[in-house]
Amino acid sequence: MKNVSFKINQTQGKARTGVLRTPRGDIRTPAFMPVGTAATVKAMMPESVTATGADILLGNTYHLMLRPTAERIERLGGIHKFMNWDKPILTDSGGFQVMSLAGLRKLTEEGVKFKSHIDGSEHNLTPERSMDIQHMLGSDIVMCFDECTPYPAERDVVAASMRMSMRWAQRSKDAFGDRPDHALFGIQQGSTTPEMREESSEALKSIGFDGYAIGGLAVGEGQEAMFDVLDYAPGMLPADKPRYLMGVGKPDDIVGAVQRGVDMFDCVLPSRSGRTGQAQTRMGAINLRNARHIDDPRPLDEECTCPTCQNYSRAYLHHIHKSKEIISSMLLTWHNLHYYQELMLGLRAAIEIGTLDDFAAAFHARREIGDIPSLV
């Protein structure tokens, strides 16, 4: 019997709340997964990530297979023990990052040959190898090995790419085998073409997965084109399984995608932007580098309950960012991840009580106003 299950609690329009149960813990959906690329959510202690409300992390197969290697992590007792995180972890398949980060690479039906961006060493990633790596890591939710179709692409390129991904999906499923405590997610491709998305969904459903991701978005098409796809793509996937929109996104991307029926998200934005002095807030993105904050005794957001907003002024955040102090990355990443988890909490609560439209309207209205007026 499968020890991973998904239960929908409530729906409003296409949006829904639910719980994805795993032996390592429950994931409340809609869920945001902070990115822990190299076995650490950058600038955060794992207990601080937990304090923001995260139920699950995402790890990157490509980075981990190169350093410290999946074999080493397996010998050391798995990724959870290694990085001191005992809740669920989802790992991507490595394919996307091979294409964006690796040096020379060669894509064939078999898989991808590439050279490491760290030391130039040669590697071979196939559906079977990706499943093997994710097994060694011990990740709770395993992603199929696929090709993320470049955007834009001609129709025949989209079709060929998507169909190869579907053959790889079957090979992934076969290689994944019978692992009752772990989930395998298929990935829908097909770019911005409804027929291709439909064909991809049918192929995935006939193989059968524990969850379904929407891939090939957030790759430069813009929010409008992405929402066009999200107007139909989630509905092609099984209603009783979690739907995961990969690599998304900005707060307003997430709100729009939840309204369109998506359950899971991951994005580097909250952690990466924190390291460059940017705060994600109810008022939009705020740049602490800006001189307007230099004498400002107020917190980033007076309504926020994170440690950064509770204990530090904008003037301090400006100072530590200008001084290139590590605590700047620590405090802003913490705030940003807290903000994202509070956003998900707000979305879930609104769906539960049937006020998602009001919630979304208030969300957009507050961002429209923008940051609080400067004191100078």
Added chain:
Amino acid sequence: MKNVSFKINQTQGKARTGVLRTPRGDIRTPAFMPVGTAATVKAMMPESVTATGADILLGNTYHLMLRPTAERIERLGGIHKFMNWDKPILTDSGGFQVMSLAGLRKLTEEGVKFKSHIDGSEHNLTPERSMDIQHMLGSDIVMCFDECTPYPAERDVVAASMRMSMRWAQRSKDAFGDRPDHALFGIQQGSTTPEMREESSEALKSIGFDGYAIGGLAVGEGQEAMFDVLDYAPGMLPADKPRYLMGVGKPDDIVGAVQRGVDMFDCVLPSRSGRTGQAQTRMGAINLRNARHIDDPRPLDEECTCPTCQNYSRAYLHHIHKSKEIISSMLLTWHNLHYYQELMLGLRAAIEIGTLDDFAAAFHARREIGDIPSLV
């Protein structure tokens, strides 16, 4: 009436335990003060610094006067509120760092003119200005403005430098004024010459301070020469006031100095070495960069109770240091500061029960053995 006081609890030989009382809290001596140069102990949340057992931090006047400026910190409510640390803070006078960090500078009887290493702006630091800055910062323990005599120096250079520092000590005392909630420490100079140390001590005592620092050491003279000075210099200072050895040091420097009657220390070593992958432990300094740790599932130190040793393997620490992850600085700095505070706790406990010599012997013996044997 002065609201800062020092009480000696117990002595063993020249060593002593005590409590330095301030309105912001008690400082248990012998005490180690972590360095928070730019209003942050690098890579640490203040609550984590507290968790290591620190009673007091050191801040750097030179850095803070340049950025964000003392005037700004005063407007924002003082250094404690600014950096979210409500326990005592000691600030140096700025003199030492002007000489080591600033660009062009000109030293006269009046003070030091210099250019900022950050933006080249021109500044003037005098005893009066240093007192003013430390007042604006709101630091609890204020250091006299002095010149740290270079090492080595000719006898007449040492004498001239020391005598100017003593004139500056009088000007510092005059400018400090009557501040019952705050302490002013004088700084003994005189390099490695007993007569000069004696003359300096007499000058300071006739002015009268709340505590006395031993300056001009740990500037390249080596441990043997430093201990030679510490064999006599602390005894020249009032027995009923705290004695602070500035900028020291390595763990074995601290043990030797405590045995010679020193009560307070500060050093960047635990935080700085943490950022370069070095751990300070009972077994000596351990370099996590070393490949011997790559597959080692053991903690840095099995007996250490810090979060790093409780939750992470040497293999993980090696991985995150090699991957240049911020959490490497966070975990190693935490461990190092914890180690230093445990060392001080051990020294205090040993003095209390009269076993300091045994404690020191065990300390040296464990370091003599070195790190645990590699598994490979």
